[in-house]
Amino acid sequence: MLNKKSSDGTAIAAPVAETKSVVVEDKKKSKRKKHTVQYDRWGYAFIAPFFIVYIIFSLIPLLTTFVYSFYEYYRVGLMEVGPTFIGFQNFVNIFNAEDNLAKYFWNTMVMWIAGFIPQILVSLVLAVWFTNTELKIKCQQFFKTVIYMPNLIMAAAFSMLFFTLFSPSGPVNNIIRSFVDKNNIPDIKLMVAAAISQLKAFAASNPDDASLSSAINSVVSYLNSVEIPAKVTLVEAISYMDKVYNTAWSMFNDIYQGLGNVTLNVGKIMTDTIIVTAEPMEPIRFFSNAAGTRSIVAIMNFLMWYGNTTILLMAGVMGIDESLFEAARIDGASPLQVFFKITIPLLLPIFVYVLITSLIGGIQMFDVPQILSNGQGSPNRTVMTIIMKLNRHLQNKNYGPAGATSVLIFAITAVLSGLVYKSTMQQYQNKR
Numbered sequence: 001m002l003n004k005k006s007s008d009g010t011a012i013a014a015p016v017a018e019t020k021s022v023v024v025e026d027k028k029k030s031k032r033k034k035h036t037v038q039y040d041r042w043g044y045a046f047i048a049p050f051f052i053v054y055i056i057f058s059l060i061p062l063l064t065t066f067v068y069s070f071y072e073y074y075r076v077g078l079m080e081v082g083p084t085f086i087g088f089q090n091f092v093n094i095f096n097a098e099d100n101l102a103k104y105f106w107n108t109m110v111m112w113i114a115g116f117i118p119q120i121l122v123s124l125v126l127a128v129w130f131t132n133t134e135l136k137i138k139c140q141q142f143f144k145t146v147i148y149m150p151n152l153i154m155a156a157a158f159s160m161l162f163f164t165l166f167s168p169s170g171p172v173n174n175i176i177r178s179f180v181d182k183n184n185i186p187d188i189k190l191m192v193a194a195a196i197s198q199l200k201a202f203a204a205s206n207p208d209d210a211s212l213s214s215a216i217n218s219v220v221s222y223l224n225s226v227e228i229p230a231k232v233t234l235v236e237a238i239s240y241m242d243k244v245y246n247t248a249w250s251m252f253n254d255i256y257q258g259l260g261n262v263t264l265n266v267g268k269i270m271t272d273t274i275i276v277t278a279e280p281m282e283p284i285r286f287f288s289n290a291a292g293t294r295s296i297v298a299i300m301n302f303l304m305w306y307g308n309t310t311i312l313l314m315a316g317v318m319g320i321d322e323s324l325f326e327a328a329r330i331d332g333a334s335p336l337q338v339f340f341k342i343t344i345p346l347l348l349p350i351f352v353y354v355l356i357t358s359l360i361g362g363i364q365m366f367d368v369p370q371i372l373s374n375g376q377g378s379p380n381r382t383v384m385t386i387i388m389k390l391n392r393h394l395q396n397k398n399y400g401p402a403g404a405t406s407v408l409i410f411a412i413t414a415v416l417s418g419l420v421y422k423s424t425m426q427q428y429q430n431k432r
Helices: 016-034 040-068 089-096 101-131 138-153 155-165 173-181 188-204 211-227 234-255 260-280 288-318 322-330 335-363 368-370 386-395 399-424
Strands: 072-077 079-085
Touching: 040 072, 040 399, 072 089, 072 399, 079 399, 089 101, 089 399, 101 138, 101 288, 101 335, 101 386, 101 399, 138 288, 155 288, 155 368, 173 260, 211 234, 288 335, 288 368, 322 335, 335 399, 368 386, 386 399
Parallel strands: none
Antiparallel strands: 072 079
16 A cells, blocks of 8 residues: 655555454454354244144144044954045934934033032132132131142042942941931831731731730730830831830740741731831932932032132132222122122133133043943943043044044034133124
8 A cells, every 4th residue: 555645745654554453353243243143043943842742743633533534444353444435424423323422412511511500609709708808718828729629639539539439338328328317217106006907907817716816915915005215216216126026026926826827927017017117228329320420420520620710710800900899899889799790790701711611621521420430321321421432432443433523522612612702702802
């Protein structure tokens, strides 16, 4: 580079070194830029495992299920039949037979509704109680833990517990039997009168046997003279009548020395009218009728899920501005008015979420009725659910009907959830 001259003619050197240093620094910056890590691309790497797992274990099986619903595809032993395309025949077949899907859908909805109604009512009351600042309930954390604990118990263990509780020899039957025995006091006087009437009739049918008539008259006189106890339980009544029977039987044998068949007849009369009349109640067989089994399934679903529903509704109530409740109280609103005019309308979005998730869980009900009915839906398949029927198709390797059932469950869940959301959330939708 040429040197410039100053005004007086002397030469001035050009800043060559400074220029070179600037060039070197620019090169270093360009190198650093080339090796800079692009962090925005790492986000795809972090979310990739989810999509890979979802595609392999969810999306592909879902699409395969839709495809198999239109095919005849099953196994008989080691022989595999199909897949052969048959169109909508699988959908027709699962409704044609006597063992049809509509019956199981009805069973599922009955048991879900029977459990959901008390669940949502109890959960609403508990949520309002626990979030009310005026009540100041003590030991709230303890009660919240207790009501949520059934949700942590495995459904299999819970089912076995209830199967034992409601069995014919279980605690529930014992409690009912003791209550009935205690409050339904047997009428011993009627028992004795019935025995006397039967004995007199037997004596009248054998008028020629004077010894028999004398023996029976003595027994009747004794029965007329016995002291009738008051306010006794059924067990005490049986014990008392046993003593009366033994005394009367001994008196009859001492007086009458007749034939054996007459003796046996008199013994049968005494047994039928005194002892058998005082037999205790038969145990209630809850699992032998549809109402009992469905009620137990509904109770179990209620106990298992009302704690979770309470927590969700509490979160919704706590999200409501406390000043609204205070303003309503100042204006003189009663607790019921506050609940129905403020709490319920503002809690509706959470309530709809609970309703839809509970509906989905109800349609997918499987483990509790499966264990209680030993997988058969007994009695008479009145507790067989849609998922239980789907499980039977899969166990029998009937992939076509299983796929059709799965598609219908998906469609039913989507339609019902959409209807619930559309009918309850209209006031929250933007209207133009």
